[in-house]
Amino acid sequence: MPFTLATWNINSVRLRAGLVERLLTEEAPDVLCLQECKCPVDKIPAEQFAALGYPHLVARGQKGYNGVAILSKLPLEEVDGRDLVQLGHARHVAAKLPNGVTVHNFYVPAGGDEPDREKNVKFGQKLDYLTEMRDWFAAERPERAILVGDLNIAPREDDVWDHKKMVKIVSHTPVEVDHLTAVQEAGGWVDVTRKDIPEGLLYSWWSYRAKDWDAADKGRRLDHVWATPDIADAAHSSRILRPVRGWDTPSKPSDHAPVFATFDL
Structure with missing residues (x-):
């Protein structure tokens, strides 16, 4: 059976x-992966989501920062999450679907503002986190x-609004x-x-800094959906729901838009 998966940095x-409820109601993905939940697991409004047909939840959380969660219509078997670089951050959660597919949900460190690990500890943490992902x-x-x-x-280069202007900005530097x-x-x-x-x-x-984000359109593709080669050909219908970046009802929007893909598995 096909299933649709979405990933979204919800920023709390x-x-x-209410925005999560709206997405679940209007788009109804089978699985929704959230990042930057910014709360302990027991504070996630799971009952609200369960009432919409998403009774299954696995999550890692912490107060005020980070946090990752997987909401699902389908049963989930939790898989051990990794605390890469031993930061003590809630940045990875994983679960197995009934069809045997494992979903990994990551929130990679942003890396601060200065792309120099000697001057900026956060940038070094980001590179080390990615290195441990690679080694794993x-x-x-x-x-x-x-x-x-x-x-x-x-x-x-076409994942940012201006490659030449962004090449020295954290999130698009060559080392990252x-x-x-x-x-x-x-x-x-x-x-x-991109397939x-x-x-x-x-x-x-x-960015929230733009007075009119839509008109300025200085965006970046920071949110990703990857698959292993044995199932990648089953993926299709990828889309980014740009209008969600402008949703301001019932709360102000996240600065991210959700990314969708469907898998015939």
Whole structure:
């Protein structure tokens, strides 16, 4: 049976629970992966989501920061999450679907503002996190798996609004792109979004700093859907729901838009 999966950095699941409900009602993905939930697991409004047909939840949380969750119509078997670089951050959660597919949901560190690990500890943490992801997938090459999340890197020139202006900005620097590419190659991951939409500018994040984000359109593709080669050909219908970035009812929007893909498995 086909199933549709979405990934979305919600930027506080409690503050924006109404937006999550709206997405679940209007788009009805079978699985929704959330990042930056910003609350302990017991504070996630799970009952609200269960009432909409999403009774299954696996999550890692912490107060005020980070946090990842998988909501599902389908039963989930929780898989051990990884605390990479031993940061003590809730940045990874994983679960297995009834068809045997494992879904990994990541929130990679943003990396601060200065792309220099000597001057900026957060940038070093980001690179180290990606290195441990690479080493993990090289040692335990995944099969029948999907990796989604806010990976906080826009790898391609057409994943940012202006490559020349962005090449020295955290999220698009060559060293970050190289690290992400190494993660992808170690696991054999296929970028499902770009498999389906191979050409053209494509964004999933627009800064809150822009007075009119839509008109300025200075976006970046930070949110990704990857799959292992054994199931990548079953993926199709990838899309980024840009209008969701503008949803302001019943709360102000996240600065990210959700990314969707359907798998015939």
